[in-house]
Amino acid sequence: MSVPSSVTETRVAVLVDCDNTSPAILAYALRMVAQFGRVVLRRGYGNHTTLSAKWQAALVEQAFTPCLQFQYASGKNTADIALALDALEAMFDQRADVFCLITSDSDFAYLCRKLRERGASVCIVGEAKTPSALRNASDQFFEWTPEPAASPAHAAPVILTPVQPEPAPAKPREGVKLQPLLVVDAVRLLVGDAAEGKVGLGALGQYLKRTDSGFSPTNFGHSGLLNMVRTYDLLTVTVEPGGHHTVGLSDMRKVKMHKVP
Numbered sequence: 001m002s003v004p005s006s007v008t009e010t011r012v013a014v015l016v017d018c019d020n021t022s023p024a025i026l027a028y029a030l031r032m033v034a035q036f037g038r039v040v041l042r043r044g045y046g047n048h049t050t051l052s053a054k055w056q057a058a059l060v061e062q063a064f065t066p067c068l069q070f071q072y073a074s075g076k077n078t079a080d081i082a083l084a085l086d087a088l089e090a091m092f093d094q095r096a097d098v099f100c101l102i103t104s105d106s107d108f109a110y111l112c113r114k115l116r117e118r119g120a121s122v123c124i125v126g127e128a129k130t131p132s133a134l135r136n137a138s139d140q141f142f143e144w145t146p147e148p149a150a151s152p153a154h155a156a157p158v159i160l161t162p163v164q165p166e167p168a169p170a171k172p173r174e175g176v177k178l179q180p181l182l183v184v185d186a187v188r189l190l191v192g193d194a195a196e197g198k199v200g201l202g203a204l205g206q207y208l209k210r211t212d213s214g215f216s217p218t219n220f221g222h223s224g225l226l227n228m229v230r231t232y233d234l235l236t237v238t239v240e241p242g243g244h245h246t247v248g249l250s251d252m253r254k255v256k257m258h259k260v261p
Contacts, residue, residue, distance in 0.1 A: 010037025
């Protein structure tokens with residue numbers, strides 16, 4: 001799915017089927033959808049058990065609105081209906097242009113088709129078990145692979161209370177310039193299959209801010225993003241006609257997508 005080009009920044013809605021997937025998928029999904037635009041709608045749908053026991057910490061940390069749906073009868077999942085109705089409402093109200101559904105449930109295939117029929121773009125973030133019916137109903141599918149489970153002796157305790165956001169990284173010593181892998185990962189993702197293999201410096205900066213609102217080159221010892229990317233051996237900076245800068249990968253064979261948890 002290509003990134004829409006517009007003077008007005010594209011608006012993205014991220015809707016999570018919490019009853020059907022793991023909280024561990026959320027950070028990966030947000031990194032994938034940040035390439036399409038600004039996330040303006042963040043909602044997680046599920047019953048009381050799912051939201052309070054499994055998803056509370058993740059939804060709070062990533063600033064999602066929990067949408068609690070009680071089960072009126074045994075075996076009836078009302079969260080799916082609520083997610084579908086909210087998606088259609090956001091489309092008709094023109095609050096979002098791109099919809100990201102985080103689910104592996106093929107029941108959402110029809111919703112995807114209806115959103116696309118009305119001109120919206122749809123991406124799915126799901127696990128390997130996601131049926132082809134749902135994959136093919138979207139414009140783009142991102143497959144998330146869970147990390148191997150830790151052994152019981154070393155398993156981390158389950159956190160049921162909201163977690164506080166991690167503090168901003170400490171600034172390096174004066175004169176020390178760091179090269180975080182996240183910048184290379186961002187270029188690799190944004191370049192994708194583009195024939196020219198480049199991304200505008202401004203677009204790269206927007207993506208980095210979408211994935212981390214506290215991102216700043218000064219946190220890594222650089223005076224600006226241009227000076228920062230110029231220090232990477234794996235990145236090339238080109239001055240295009242008109243004076244704007246683009247960034248590409250210097251050698252595709254050297255670069256592997258850094259695994260995002």
